[in-house]
Amino acid sequence: MAYIMHARNWSLTVLVFFASVCQSFYIPGYSVTSYQDKEPIPLLVNKVFSDHTQLQYAYFDLPFVCPPTGQTHGGSAFGSGHSISLNLGEILRGDRIMTSDFELVMGQDVGCRTLCSQEVDRKGVKWGRELIKDGYVVEWIVDNLPAATSFVTVDRSRKYYSSGFKLGYLDYFPADGSSRYYIHNHFNIIIRWRKASGRAGDQGKRVIVGFEVYPKSIGPDDRDEEGCPNNVHEDHSHLELFIKPNNTQLEQMYSDSSYIPQRGDDAEDGATLDIPYTYSVYFREENSVEWSNRWDLFFTDQVDSSMTHWLAIVNSLTISGLLGVTVIVIWSRTIQGDIKGRGDGILEEGKTKPRSKKPSETREKSSGEGLLEQPTDGHAEADSPSDDELEDVAGWKLVHADVFRLPAHSGFLAPLVGSGTQLIFVAAGLLVLSSIGILNPSFRGGFVTVGVGLFVFAGLFSGYFSGRLYKTLGGQHWKKNTILTASLFPGLTFCLVLFLNLFVWTQASSTALPFGTLVGLVALWLLVQVPLVYAGSWFGFVRAEPWQHPTKTASIARQIPAQPWYLRGVNGILLSGLIPFAVLFIELLFVFKNLWQDKSGYYYVFGFLSVVSTILIVTVSEVTIIATYSQLCAENYHWWWRSFLTGGSSSVWIFAYCIWYYMYKLHITGFVSSLLFFSYSFLACAVYALLTGTVGFLTAYAFIRRIYSAVKID
Numbered sequence: 001m002a003y004i005m006h007a008r009n010w011s012l013t014v015l016v017f018f019a020s021v022c023q024s025f026y027i028p029g030y031s032v033t034s035y036q037d038k039e040p041i042p043l044l045v046n047k048v049f050s051d052h053t054q055l056q057y058a059y060f061d062l063p064f065v066c067p068p069t070g071q072t073h074g075g076s077a078f079g080s081g082h083s084i085s086l087n088l089g090e091i092l093r094g095d096r097i098m099t100s101d102f103e104l105v106m107g108q109d110v111g112c113r114t115l116c117s118q119e120v121d122r123k124g125v126k127w128g129r130e131l132i133k134d135g136y137v138v139e140w141i142v143d144n145l146p147a148a149t150s151f152v153t154v155d156r157s158r159k160y161y162s163s164g165f166k167l168g169y170l171d172y173f174p175a176d177g178s179s180r181y182y183i184h185n186h187f188n189i190i191i192r193w194r195k196a197s198g199r200a201g202d203q204g205k206r207v208i209v210g211f212e213v214y215p216k217s218i219g220p221d222d223r224d225e226e227g228c229p230n231n232v233h234e235d236h237s238h239l240e241l242f243i244k245p246n247n248t249q250l251e252q253m254y255s256d257s258s259y260i261p262q263r264g265d266d267a268e269d270g271a272t273l274d275i276p277y278t279y280s281v282y283f284r285e286e287n288s289v290e291w292s293n294r295w296d297l298f299f300t301d302q303v304d305s306s307m308t309h310w311l312a313i314v315n316s317l318t319i320s321g322l323l324g325v326t327v328i329v330i331w332s333r334t335i336q337g338d339i340k341g342r343g344d345g346i347l348e349e350g351k352t353k354p355r356s357k358k359p360s361e362t363r364e365k366s367s368g369e370g371l372l373e374q375p376t377d378g379h380a381e382a383d384s385p386s387d388d389e390l391e392d393v394a395g396w397k398l399v400h401a402d403v404f405r406l407p408a409h410s411g412f413l414a415p416l417v418g419s420g421t422q423l424i425f426v427a428a429g430l431l432v433l434s435s436i437g438i439l440n441p442s443f444r445g446g447f448v449t450v451g452v453g454l455f456v457f458a459g460l461f462s463g464y465f466s467g468r469l470y471k472t473l474g475g476q477h478w479k480k481n482t483i484l485t486a487s488l489f490p491g492l493t494f495c496l497v498l499f500l501n502l503f504v505w506t507q508a509s510s511t512a513l514p515f516g517t518l519v520g521l522v523a524l525w526l527l528v529q530v531p532l533v534y535a536g537s538w539f540g541f542v543r544a545e546p547w548q549h550p551t552k553t554a555s556i557a558r559q560i561p562a563q564p565w566y567l568r569g570v571n572g573i574l575l576s577g578l579i580p581f582a583v584l585f586i587e588l589l590f591v592f593k594n595l596w597q598d599k600s601g602y603y604y605v606f607g608f609l610s611v612v613s614t615i616l617i618v619t620v621s622e623v624t625i626i627a628t629y630s631q632l633c634a635e636n637y638h639w640w641w642r643s644f645l646t647g648g649s650s651s652v653w654i655f656a657y658c659i660w661y662y663m664y665k666l667h668i669t670g671f672v673s674s675l676l677f678f679s680y681s682f683l684a685c686a687v688y689a690l691l692t693g694t695v696g697f698l699t700a701y702a703f704i705r706r707i708y709s710a711v712k713i714d
Contacts, residue, residue, distance in 0.1 A: 032291060033143055034196040034205035035106040041191070041208075042076065043102040044084060044141040046095055047510050048167055050134045051597050052667050054676040055509040058096035059138065062131075063124035064183065064241075066101065066116035066277050073103050088452055088520075089445025094511045097141065104142070104191065106206060107283050112228035115277040125273055128168070128241050129181040134669065137164030142191065143208040144442055145294065150212050161297040165213045168241065181241040184215030186232065187279040192286035209286050209294040220276060227276050243271050295441050305590065309608040312586035316615040319583050323622035330629050334396070334707045395633035400708060401554035403632065407640035410473045413697075415485040416644070418466025418533075420694025422489075423687055425458040426451055431613060434606035452524075459486065459529040463536025464544075472546040478537060486533040489690065490525050493683065500679055503672045511676075550709035560636050567634055573642070576623050577649030580692065581657075583619045587612045588654070592661055596677070617695055620647050624696035625703050632704075639700060647696015648689030655685040 035041060045059040060068060060081065068081025076099065084097040101115060120128070140147040148161035168183040192210030195201045218229050219237035229236060289297075396403075407413060430451055433439045439446050466485040467478055475481060497513070504512040513521075566572040587609060627646045628639050658681040668674055 032196070032200075032207060034200040034207050035193075036203075036205055037107045039106045040073065040076070041104040041106055041142060042073075043100050043104055043189075044097050045100045046097045046139040046141055046146075048131065048136045048138050049094070049164070050131075050136045052134050053670060053673040054511065054668070054680075055504070055507050055670075055673060056094040056511045057131075057136075057508070058098075058510045059140075060096075060098060061508065061510070062128070064118060064120040064128045064275060066118050068098065069101055069116075071101065073101065087445050087449045088517070089448030089450075091445075091513065091517050092448050093445055094509070095445065096510045100140075102189075102279060104189070104281055106191075106193070108281070109283060110279075110281040112232050112278055112280050114227040115279055117227060117274055117276045119272040119274050121270075121272050122243055125241055125243050128183060132166075132168040132170055132181050132183070132241070136167045138167055138213075139164045140211075140213065142211040144444070145208065145211040147211055147213040148298070149214075159297060161212075163298060165215050168217065182217040182238045183241045183275065184217050185239055185275050185277050186216045186218045186229070188214040188216065188232070189279060189281045190214070191281070191283050192289070193283060194285060194287050194289070194291070197291075207291045209289040209291055210297075218276075218278075220274065223276065228278050232278075232280055239275065241273070243273050298441070306605070306608075308586065309590070309605060313608065313611050313615070315586060316583040316612055316619070319579060320615050320619045320622065323579070323619060323626065327622050327625050330625065334629075334710070395635065396629065396707070399558060399632060399635055399637040400551045402558045402637040403639070403704060403708065404549040404551060405553050405557060405637060406473055407638065410640075411470075411475070411481070411484075413640060413644070414466045414470035414473065414475070414481055415488050416690065417469055417694050417697055418462040418464075418485045418537075419489040420690045420697075421465045422455065422458040422462035423691040424694060425461050426454045427613070427691060429454045431606060431610045435610045439606075456524060456529045457532065459532035460536040462486075463533035463538075464540035465536075466533075467537035467540030467542075468544050468546065469540075471541045471544075478541040481541075482534050482537040485537065486530045490529065494521065494525070496679060496683060500676060503675060507672055547705070550705060558635070558637070560638075561634070563634055563636055567631055567636060570645075572627065573645050573649045574652060576627050576646045577651070577653055579623050580616055580619050580650035581653040583616050584612065584650070584654070585657075588657065592658075592665075596661070596666055617692075620650075620692050620695050621699040623647075624699050628700040628703060639704065640697070643700035644693040644697040647699070648691075648693030650692065651685040651689035654688060655681060658685070 047056050047058055048062065049056040059065060068079070070079040070081055072079045078099055080099050080101045082099045084099070086095055086097060090097070103110075103113070138147070146163045147165055148163055149165050150159060150161060152159050165187075166184060168181060170179055170181055172179050190210070190212040191208060192212070193206040193208050196205040196207045200207075216232075216236075217238040218232075219239045221237060222230050224230060430439065430447065433450060434447070439450060462485055463482060466481060470478060470481045498518065501512050501518070566575065590605070591609075624643050624647050628643050631639055631642060658678075662668065662674075662677060666677070668677055
């Protein structure tokens with residue numbers, strides 16, 4: 001009971017600590033940018049993306065938008081079309097940020113201004129129709145804020161943002177069953193500002209707290225000499241993205257036939273569509289939003305779902321608590337039971353040799369009143385082992401001479417465990433930095449950039465644990481193990497990314513990594529991470545001592561009896577994986593929705609994710625202890641690989657959930673997008689399996705060393 005109360009108090013302490021960071025704050029930027037009245041504000045263009053596909057495209061790569069003129073605006077040193085320096089995370093997420101020809105001046109409204117008149121051929125029109133059909137949205141940036149589409153809740157009590165604005169829209173006509181595509185060619189830009197705080201505010205400077213874009217489709221008619229609509233806010237005819245087919249030559253070719261084929265949208269006959277682009281700018285004061293809270297409107301739906309996150313935590317704690325009670329019972333039967341009742345007993349040839357009793361104790365027990373005296377032949381019946389003792393003797397204690405026998409393919413176990421410890425360090429670092437607000441939406445691409453940096457630095461831990469475990473397993477060629485550790489997971493990951501890049505390159509998507517980035521990643525891997533892994537491996541193998549085992553291994557392996565069904569094959573492994581999956585299931589709904597459906601949004605509730613992840617690690621440890629103990633009680637000492645697989649088995653269920661999510665929740669079209677989805681899902685599940693498998697193995701290893709060192713065994 002004392003152990004249960006201690007564990008309960010510890011769990012409550014951990015819960016209170018993490019609950020304090022659930023409402024995680026963020027550092028919205030490293031410096032506040034304030035603008036004087038009439039000071040130019042740069043507008044940057046980035047990319048177009050869709051929730052229905054994994055392919056993104058740079059904004060200036062679209063043939064139907066205004067290309068950059070190269071002119072400078074607002075005293076900028078760079079002309080339009082100049083690429084902004086990006087960090088590694090921005091490049092990996094497909095960002096291509098460039099300066100534009102939009103002219104924004106703080107405090108100056110612009111009723112209408114012409115941007116350009118762009119001619120687009122049939123191929124460009126066809127591509128634009130495909131992008132509109134797939135629901136692509138445009139991402140612009142002002143003062144590090146993405147352009148937002150504003151919405152209000154059903155009861156009109158709150159306002160919230162969705163990042164980006166539609167490239168165009170599709171309209172259906174039920175009368176004839178046709179559909180028409182309209183492109184947005186006029187942009188109403190609203191900049192929301194408030195007075196800057198402190199000394200900057202005293203100087204009349206302002207800060208931007210909102211950037212909204214409301215696009216419209218306006219036809220080419222009813223425009224003034226400069227190309228602007230006569231009244232922007234009135235209803236106009238819309239601009240259809242369509243070029244009338246030219247069938248003159250076909251009519252001549254098929255003059256004697258009643259059937260005349262139509263030209264496709266990609267026919268090269270020189271026909272073009274002229275698209276006039278205009279924009280309006282309005283500055284509105286907004287004192288209800290602080291600059292430090294200007295990102296909150298992007299997270300309204302995540303705040304509303306906080307109750308669901310708490311239910312996920314309660315569900316996870318319930319499952320983990322029940323498993324914890326089971327682990328405490330196992331711990332009491334193995335460790336405390338031997339210390340209190342059988343601690344000085346010696347296991348010899350599968351029998352218990354009970355401690356000798358004093359003659360006075362024997363006489364007192366046999367001469368009590370009301371008790372029948374039993375004939376003895378030198379051994380009292382009371383000294384016989386109990387059923388629990390016989391069960392323990394017939395179980396995990398009998399394999400004491402084989403429990404540390406080297407597993408098959410041990411040369412791969414150490415590199416996998418080393419890579420797993422590396423991923424544990426990365427995951428823990430990212431969750432902590434995100435929960436306390438260091439990694440936030442204003443640090444664009446920061447999550448991936450910091451993740452790559454942590455992964456490279458964690459090569460020290462990878463090499464150390466891999467080298468020391470390799471030495472414990474009796475390995476001699478530690479340099480070979482170092483090379484395998486440094487190249488196994490990063491090498492396979494890089495090969496997969498390179499393979500996927502070949503398909504993305506063919507689509508001319510910004511999702512494809514530039515060649516220079518690939519070269520930089522290879523240099524980072526070979527020139528930085530590999531030496532760090534080598535240094536860690538040298539210290540773990542050469543300088544550190546191997547982990548000592550409490551029992552000696554017999555020369556002849558013990559025969560393993562027939563195993564119950566749940567210990568044969570992968571049955572028990574897959575069943576064990578269901579429990580951690582149940583802990584993570586509810587939070588996965590939010591993560592998947594953010595990754596695959598709401599790519600225009602930002603995942604913000606890292607405090608909740610940290611709590612669930614901590615409970616998940618505890619649950620994986622508990623499940624592995626229970627499974628390993630059951631295996632040892634069945635006199636099966638092949639626990640090395642099984643503990644690793646048990647810890648990572650929930651990844652199978654997560655991948656199955658990815659398949660279900662793809663079939664019933666997503667509307668991904670195209671072979672390349674589907675290939676990217678399943679490839680990235682497989683990679684994420686492999687990372688998860690490696691991480692949790694390492695947790696399971698290390699937990700089982702520590703548990704086995706502890707229980708066999710606490711019992712005196714000959």
